[in-house]
Amino acid sequence: VMVWLRRCTHYLFIVVVAVNSTLLTINAGDYIFYTDWAWTSYTVFSISQTLMLIVGATYYLTFTGVPGTATYYALIMTVYTWIAKGARFSLGYPYDFIVTPVWLPSAMLLDLVYWATKKNKHSLILFGGVLVGMSLPLFNMVNLITVADPLETAFKYPRPTLPPYMTPIEPQVGKFYNSPVALGAGAGAVLACTFAALGCKLNTWTYRWMAA
DSSP: OHHHHHHHHHHHHHHHHHHHHHHTTTTTTTTTTTTTHHHHHHHHHHHHHHHHHHOEEEOOHHHHTTTTTTHHHHHHHHHHHHHHHHHHTTTOOOOOOOOOOOOHHHHHHHHHHHHHHTTHHIIIIIIIIHHHHHHHHHHHHHHHHHHHHHHHHHHHHHHOOGGGGGOSTTTTSSSSGGGGHHHHHHHHHHHHHHHHHHHHHHHHHHHHHHHH
């Protein structure tokens, strides 16, 4: 009974984390709307996607112990996002933001690290965290370049407006040295290691809670 109870708890955790990952990344393409703050929003959204992907993928990966499950987790996130974006599309919002599976390549790198280091958890946290953190902003930019036309989207759909005190005076000057990918990758590489460690720790906490 305890084995099944523990297993069901794990699966419940996976579903909860995957759903929350999707909810937090569902607007990750909307930096196109914020024309004045586009790169700033892009960087923040890239980091949030990186962290939500790696915490769930690492949890799932270390739970099963099978390389490949991180990619499967990213696929779950992708499908959830397609469904949620579809629901949003029916309300009149564009569907061309995060329809490409931007999480899959980063999750593949995570699986590769786990497999290549013979399931070494500390290597997974350090190397996997760095690789996911550095790669996702890059794949996110590929998504932006290949899928959405920012100008077309900006004129075609209504977008949120900023209050006057938040409107930048010189919006295009010196914005992160015009390198949102580099900033997102740098911050993501540091933060993703922490969240990978959290994903691993979730397993320990769950087992201790179930054993009590």
